[in-house]
Amino acid sequence: MIDYSQFEKTPAIPEAGSMIETFRAIGYSIEAAVADIIDNSISAGAKNIFVNFEWLGNDTWISVKDDGTGMTDLDLIQALRPGSKNPLADRGSKDLGRFGLGLKTASFSQCRKLSVVSKKKNGEPVYWTWDLDFVNQTGNWDLIKYLPNEHFIQEINSLKSGTIVVWNDIDRLVKDLQKNDDNSLDKFLGIMQHVKNHLAMVFHRFLESGKIKISFQDRPLKGWNPFLPNEPATQGFPEEPFNNGMVVVKGYVLPHKSKMTNDKFRESEGPKGWNEQQGFYIYRNDRLLLAGDWLGMYRKEEHYKLARIEINLPNSLDSEWQIDIKKSIARPPLALRDHLRAYAGKVRLQAVEVYRHKGKM
Numbered sequence: 001m002i003d004y005s006q007f008e009k010t011p012a013i014p015e016a017g018s019m020i021e022t023f024r025a026i027g028y029s030i031e032a033a034v035a036d037i038i039d040n041s042i043s044a045g046a047k048n049i050f051v052n053f054e055w056l057g058n059d060t061w062i063s064v065k066d067d068g069t070g071m072t073d074l075d076l077i078q079a080l081r082p083g084s085k086n087p088l089a090d091r092g093s094k095d096l097g098r099f100g101l102g103l104k105t106a107s108f109s110q111c112r113k114l115s116v117v118s119k120k121k122n123g124e125p126v127y128w129t130w131d132l133d134f135v136n137q138t139g140n141w142d143l144i145k146y147l148p149n150e151h152f153i154q155e156i157n158s159l160k161s162g163t164i165v166v167w168n169d170i171d172r173l174v175k176d177l178q179k180n181d182d183n184s185l186d187k188f189l190g191i192m193q194h195v196k197n198h199l200a201m202v203f204h205r206f207l208e209s210g211k212i213k214i215s216f217q218d219r220p221l222k223g224w225n226p227f228l229p230n231e232p233a234t235q236g237f238p239e240e241p242f243n244n245g246m247v248v249v250k251g252y253v254l255p256h257k258s259k260m261t262n263d264k265f266r267e268s269e270g271p272k273g274w275n276e277q278q279g280f281y282i283y284r285n286d287r288l289l290l291a292g293d294w295l296g297m298y299r300k301e302e303h304y305k306l307a308r309i310e311i312n313l314p315n316s317l318d319s320e321w322q323i324d325i326k327k328s329i330a331r332p333p334l335a336l337r338d339h340l341r342a343y344a345g346k347v348r349l350q351a352v353e354v355y356r357h358k359g360k361m
C-alpha cells in the first residue's frame with residue numbers, strides 16, 4: 001500500500017466547459033438517447049410512459065413522462081449528478097441502468113437544457129435544471145431551479161407519482177430553425193418517426209407482454225418483434241444455453257417473401273432495412289441493446305438476410321460483454337465467440353436455403 005500522507009497534494013477538479021463537451025461527444029443517436037431515458041422510467045417501476053414533443057422551431061421540446069416511483073428533492077439532485085452510481089455496484093436484476101450517467105449524457109448529447117420534474121406518492125413536485133450555458137458561464141456544476149414551461153408542474157400533479165424529463169434547446173436537432181419552416185418541420189417529423197420505430201423495437205418485449213405501455217404523441221406504441229413468431233412460415237431453432245445457462249441463444253429463419261403478405265414483408269424489414277437487420281440481437285434484461293449485427297464474425301450479405309438470432313443476457317454480465325455507456329455496443333467474451341459462430345453458422349445455412357428455394361427444402 002502506498003502511504004499517501006507523505007505526498008503533497010493539489011485539487012485538479014474537472015473543468016466544467018470541457019467536461020460538458022466530452023459528455024456531449026459520447027456519440028448517442030437521438031433514438032438511443034430517448035431509449036436511455038425510457039430505461040430509467042422502466043427501472044423506476046413505471047407502467048405508463050409518454051413520449052411527447054412540440055415543434056416550435058429552435059424552441060422545440062421533447063419530454064418523457066412516466067408514472068414510476070418518482071424522486072424526492074435529494075434523490076433528484078443525486079440523479080442529476082454525473083456519475084451518480086458506481087458502474088461496478090451490483091444492480092437489481094431488473095435495473096436497466098449501469099454507469100450512473102445515462103440521464104445526463106443521453107440528454108446533453110441532444111440538448112443544452114435538461115429539466116427534470118418529479119413527484120413521490122403524496123409528495124410535492126420537485127424540479128431542477130441543468131443549463132449548459134449557465135455551467136459554461138460560471139464554470140461551476142450548479143443546477144438551477146428553473147422550468148422552461150410551467151405546464152409540466154400541472155402534468156406531474158395529474159400523476160400519483162412519476163417523473164418528467166424535458167429536453168429544451170435541442171441544438172443538435174433544431175438549432176436556428178424557424179417554427180414556420182415547413183421543410184424543417186418535415187425533417188424533424190421524419191426523425192421523430194425514426195425514434196418511434198426504434199423504441200417499438202428496443203422495448204418490444206415489454207410492450208408485447210403488457211408490462212409497460214408507451215404512448216408516442218398520445219398514440220399507443222405497438223412493439224416490433226424482429227423474429228415474426230406469429231408467422232406460420234417462420235422457422236425457430238432450438239434454444240441453446242451457454243455460460244451455465246446465463247446466456248440463452250435462439251435463432252430464427254424468417255419466411256421467404258412469397259410466404260408473407262406484402263404489407264407484412266415491408267413491416268418485418270425493421271428500422272434499418274432487411275439487409276441491415278440480419279444477425280444477432282442482444283437483449284439485456286429483455287431490453288434490446290444491439291439489433292442485427294454479426295459481431296465481426298460474418299459479413300452482412302443479401303442471401304443471409306432472413307437469419308436473425310436472439311442472445312439473452314442478464315445485467316450481471318455487463319462487464320464481461322463490455323456493455324458501453326450508450327447501451328448500443330456489446331462484445332461477447334472470447335470463450336463464447338466460437339460457440340456463437342457455430343450456432344449462427346447453422347442458422348445461416350438454413351437462411352440461405354429459404355432465401356434461394358423459398359423454403360421448400
Ligand SMILES: Nc1ncnc2c1ncn2[C@@H]1O[C@H](COP(=O)(O)OP(=O)(O)O)[C@@H](O)[C@H]1O
Pocket residue numbers: 040041044066068069070071078079080084085096097098099100101102103104162163
Ligand atoms: N424516471 C426516473 N424515475 C425515477 N428515478 C430516476 C429516473 N431517471 C433517473 N432516475 C434516478 O437517477 C439515477 C441516475 O440515472 P442515470 O444517469 O440514467 O444512470 P443509471 O440509469 O445508470 O443509474 C438512476 O439510478 C435513478 O436512481
Ligand SMILES: [Mg+2]
Pocket residue numbers: 036039040096097098101102103
Ligand atoms: Mg439510466
